Amino acid sequence: MSYIIPCYLSGFETLPWDDVIYIYIFPFVPLQTLFTLRGVSHSLHNCVTGYFEVCQRYDFTHVGHHFNSRAFKIVFSKNVGVRQLNLCNNRDWLVDGILQPVLQASHRLERINLTGCSTLTSRTVLTLASNCPLLRELDLSNCFWLESEQFKLLACKCQDLETVNVSGCWNLNDDAIVGLAESCKRIRVLSVAKIFCLTDRSIGEVARKCRQLERLDLRGCWRVTDDAIRMLGEYTKLLRVIEIRECSNVTEASLSKLRVKGVNVDLPNYNHYRNMINLQV
Structure with missing residues (x-):
């Protein structure tokens, strides 16, 4: 070379x-x-x-394994204007002490992806909350270290959030998602898949408060029932996509009302197929 x-x-x-x-x-x-x-x-x-x-834009998705903390410090030693930062699955070298100084200087940050960054802690979230008020897109999927109280504070400080992915963040609870809904009413895309403790209380609050919601991922949230889905159908007029697989307490009784409104559901309409079979018979 x-x-x-x-x-x-x-x-x-x-x-x-x-x-x-x-x-x-x-x-x-x-x-x-x-x-x-x-x-x-x-x-x-x-x-x-x-x-x-x-x-203003850095994507470490495909180069992170070539990087280390020293190289990261060189890149950001004097940068104060980064707006988009993708650190997806950088777990070998990325720790709070490396990332926090960057976030403290990134007051214009709008998008950050920390998917699978398992070596970070909630201290990074607190730093985001304190220094990045313009944040619009947040991806913390599979960050199992994320705690409810820190996430609520982040939502309170970053009220312009439009896209949030916290799939697989098992430590979050209903209170965390309720706090998000109360603070961030501009949310258009929300993924809370595989947060197994979530119930109708939090999803109902999302329905009532997040009227701009267009896409919702609830896969694996088995405690959610038809009641929450009906509320989504009643309040979220802009909803276009809902992912509901592995939600055993959600039935076609509520999903059919979403289908009628043009919402794309990731489950087939078994009643429709059953009726077609009956007609053929």
Whole structure:
């Protein structure tokens, strides 16, 4: 790779950084390649460092296994304007002490994905709550360390949330989801799949308070019943998709009312098939 780089860089260093390189080139260059470029020349080192300072979107999904805490610190040492941060499944090196300073400087953060970051704790959520009031999209799926009280505080501080995924966060309870519904009334997409303790109380509150709701994932929430589904049908006029598999207490009695309104349900209408069979007979 190193012997090819000088050919690519013929005249490259004369291009305007802010108007050309940072907008049309570097956003499409893998992070590990940017680190390689830093070692080519003093000028490129400064160019890449300058890009790290102003870059607003970072996705570590496919490069996290090439990274470590030192490289992460280099990327964010002077960045104060990141708006989108995807750290999905980075568990080998990502801990609170590494991420918290970044969040403390990211007051414009709008989207963050911490799916499966099992080495973090609720301290990271508290840091988000204190420093990122503009947050609109939050993905904490399979973050089993997430606690209800910290999540309620986050919802209270980040009331512009529109998309929330806390699937598999087993420690959350009805109070946590009620707190979310009361604070974040702009929610359009909500996933609470496999939070097994949730009941009609929290889902009913979501129905009453989150009138902009378009998509709801309740898979595996077996304590939820037809009563909550009826409330969703009554209050959430914009609902378009509901995922309800493995909810054994939800029946076609309530789902049929959603289907009539055009809601896409992830379960087939067995009554419909039964009626078709009867007609054929």
